[in-house]
Every structure is written in structure tokens, then in C-alpha cells.
Amino acid sequence: MTLGSRIAWDDTVLPFQLDASDIRGRVARLDGVxxxxxxxxDYPALIEGLVAEMCLLTALIGETMKLQWKLSLQVRGSGGPVRLIATDYYGPTEDxxxxxxxxxxxxxxxxxxxxADAFEQIGKGYFAILIDQGEGTQPYQGITPLAGGSLSACAETYxxxxxxxxxxxxxxxxxxTLPGEGEHWRAGGVMLQHMPKASPLMHKDGPSGEDGLLAAEDILDDDEGENWRRANMLLDTVDALELIGPTVQPTDLLVxxxxxxxxxxxxxQPVTFGCTCSADRVRQSLSIYSAKDIKTMTTDEGIVTADCQFCGAHYEFQPETLGFEAVSSDGAE
Structure with a gap:
């Protein structure tokens, strides 16, 4: 694709590379998704904003997922009212x-x-990334403490x-709000990454990030550091409307x-909303329980219920169809 190409802005992640700087990146904007x-x-606006930022991070990071891989991001808080923000990105099923x-x-x-400030509502805690490459592989998980005052800063620290x-x-x-449209959420952003090295340089003075954590400058030599600082200075000139507005093409923004x-x-890479929950998945998750355990989950109406936290889907089961002592698999709704 050439830089003059015109593509749809909305719900798209555009990968790019800066050949003169050995830096790669992505431009994304989420609208309908x-x-x-x-x-x-039915979240209050403060929670919606945190979820919107987390979804944008997920789209930017998830663009590298191969077919059918799964990326999960989690922020777990302690000491604040926001206990968890969780996102999943499922790689395309086909090219x-x-x-x-x-x-x-x-x-x-x-x-x-x-x-109050949205990020401060999380308190202490950690930022985690999990990558699942599919059946027969061991999932990868990495965790870092919350730092930097925003979800994006936490991801940078990670x-x-x-x-x-x-x-x-x-x-x-x-x-x-656009002419002829109702008010709705939009999000946009740019991600930059220096190309990874086999043996990253560790700064002789030790980590310079918050609470003794590593920062980007700690793992670059002088020439790489200069390229990195120059690219970041250029990115600092971006306007919020250039990231979020519908009139600026991503290719024009890069130029x-x-x-x-x-x-x-x-x-x-286009992105869309998608949930993988199903009655079979719920049944499988309950297959480790005995009939006695299932009985403790049964309501006064004689059924077992489950709700998907991601999409709100509601499932109902006959208790005798669940657990490792199940007599049948009928009765899910």
C-alpha cells in the first residue's frame, strides 16, 4: 500500500515502519466497535473512558496477533473502586x-x-498481558506494577x-457528535516501538522509571536513543483531533x-466487536465440579444460571446436565 492510499479510518489498525529510524508503529481508530x-x-462515563482507552491499547497491541491467537490485557486494582478492566483480542480466523x-x-x-481522576480510582495493582497461541501451547503471561498515571503509561512500562x-x-x-449523527464514543491513537534487539543495552546507572522500573531510555544506545527521541518529539506534535477525527486519513497523518x-x-487490519461465549463453553467450565458442587449453584427455581461478563448473554441449565457426573447435555437456553 502506498502512502497516498485512501482507506476507511474507522475500526482499523494500520501498521507502519519508519525506515530511517528503525522504528515500527501502528495507527488505530475505534468507532463502531x-x-x-x-x-x-451500563457504565458511568468515567468507567467508559477507562474501557475505551483499554480497548484502544488492545487494538494497537493485538494487531500483531497471528491467525486464531488470543491476546488478553488486564488491569487489576487494589485500594480503589475500580477492581478490574479486562479486554480480549482474538486474531482473525482467516486472512x-x-x-x-x-x-x-x-x-x-x-x-x-x-x-476524580479516572486512573487514580484504580489504586495500586498491576498491568498484565497474556498471549494464548492455541491448543497444545503454553500461554505466555507478563505482569508489571501500575505506574505512570495512565493506562497507556502502564503499557509503556510493561x-x-x-x-x-x-x-x-x-x-x-x-x-x-457529527452532523446527522448521535453522540457516541470514538478513540484514536498511535503506537511506536523501537525494533527489538537480541541483547538490549542496560543503562549503567540503573532503571530510571517510576519505582525503579525500566524506561525506554534505559535500553537504547546513543544512536538509537537519538532516533527514538526524534520520533517521540515528532509524535508530540500530534493533535487530538488528528487522532480521533474522521476527516484525517491515517496515511496523511503519518506523512x-x-x-x-x-x-x-x-x-x-479491521477490528470488530466479538464475544466467544456459548452454552458449550459454560458447560465445559463447569465440568470439573461434582453433582454436590453443582447443587450449591442451583437456584430456588431448580436451574443453574450464568451470565457473560463481556456481552451480557444469559444462560440457564438443568443441574443434572452439568459437572463430571452429568447425565445429559440438554436443557441449555
Whole structure:
């Protein structure tokens, strides 16, 4: 694809490379997919904003997932009303198909301060990434403490600390109204990553990040550091409307920001909302329980119920059809 190409902005991740700087990146904007994620729930605006930012991070990071791989991001909080923000990205089932995103948040509505900073509502905790390559493989999981004052800063710290890959995110999100359209959520952002090295340089003075964690500058030599700082200075000139607005094409944005860095773009990856829950998956998750255990899950009406936290789907089962002592698999609704 050439830089002059025109592609749909919405619900697309566009990978690119800066040939002059040995830096790769992605441009993303979520529109309809974000609306589909959020309409599954009735979150206050503060929680919606956190979920929107997490979905954007998931789309940018998940673009590298191969066919049928799964990426999961989690932020778990302690000491604040926001206890969990979880997202999943499912790699395309076939070439040319969209990646699928789903998300949900758990929080204490009684202690949530709607007028406070959203990130501060999480408190202490950790940021985690899990990659599942499918049956027969061992999932990979990496965890870093929450740091930096935003979800995007947490992701940057994760890549520096756990992967030793300098990474930068510039993200924005919010509710938008266009002529002839109702108000709805939009999100857009750019991700930069320095190409990984076999043996990253460790700064002689030790980690410079928050709480003794690694930062991008700690794992780059002088020449690489100069390239990295230059690309970040260029990214600092981006305007929020360029990231989130529908009138700026991603290829035009790359030319405006990085034309001297020789940007080269690749095929875009569409994304959509998608949930993988099903009655069979719920039944499988309960297959480790005995009939006695299943009895404790049975309601006064004589059924076992389950609700998907991601999409809100409701399932009902006859208790005798569940667990490793099940007599049949009938009765799910």
C-alpha cells in the first residue's frame, strides 16, 4: 500500500515502519466497535473512558496477533473502586477477516468518585498481558506494577520492563457528535516501538522509571536513543483531533508527522466487536465440579444460571446436565 492510499479510518489498525529510524508503529481508530463494546454494559462515563482507552491499547497491541491467537490485557486494582478492566483480542480466523475485541470492567459503584481522576480510582495493582497461541501451547503471561498515571503509561512500562522494547503510545478518546449523527464514543491513537534487539543495552546507572522500573531510555544506545527521541518529539506534535477525527486519513497523518523518517505502511487490519461465549463453553467450565458442587449453584427455581461478563448473554441449565457426573447435555437456553 502506498502512502497516498485512501482507506476507511474507522475500526482499523494500520501498521507502519519508519525506515530511517528503525522504528515500527501502528495507527488505530475505534468507532463502531467501541460503541458495540460499551453498549453491552451500563457504565458511568468515567468507567467508559477507562474501557475505551483499554480497548484502544488492545487494538494497537493485538494487531500483531497471528491467525486464531488470543491476546488478553488486564488491569487489576487494589485500594480503589475500580477492581478490574479486562479486554480480549482474538486474531482473525482467516486472512482478510477482522480481529475481534471484547471488554468489561468491575468496580464498586458505591465508592466510585465520578469527579476524580479516572486512573487514580484504580489504586495500586498491576498491568498484565497474556498471549494464548492455541491448543497444545503454553500461554505466555507478563505482569508489571501500575505506574505512570495512565493506562497507556502502564503499557509503556510493561514493554520496557518485561519485553525490553521501547514503546510509546499517544492516545485520545471521548464522546463525539457529527452532523446527522448521535453522540457516541470514538478513540484514536498511535503506537511506536523501537525494533527489538537480541541483547538490549542496560543503562549503567540503573532503571530510571517510576519505582525503579525500566524506561525506554534505559535500553537504547546513543544512536538509537537519538532516533527514538526524534520520533517521540515528532509524535508530540500530534493533535487530538488528528487522532480521533474522521476527516484525517491515517496515511496523511503519518506523512504529516514522520515524512523525514521515511514511513512505509502495510495492509490495514479491521477490528470488530466479538464475544466467544456459548452454552458449550459454560458447560465445559463447569465440568470439573461434582453433582454436590453443582447443587450449591442451583437456584430456588431448580436451574443453574450464568451470565457473560463481556456481552451480557444469559444462560440457564438443568443441574443434572452439568459437572463430571452429568447425565445429559440438554436443557441449555
Amino acid at each position: 467501541l460503541e458495540d463494546v460499551l453498549k453491552q454494559h 482478510g477477516q477482522p480481529g475481534r475485541i471484547r471488554a468489561y470492567a468491575a468496580y464498586d459503584k458505591d465508592t466510585l468518585d465520578l469527579n 514493554f520496557a520492563q518485561s519485553e525490553q522494547i521501547p514503546t510509546r503510545f499517544s492516545l485520545t478518546h471521548g464522546r463525539s 504529516r508527522l514522520f515524512h523525514e523518517e521515511q514511513p512505509r505502511v502495510y495492509d490495514p
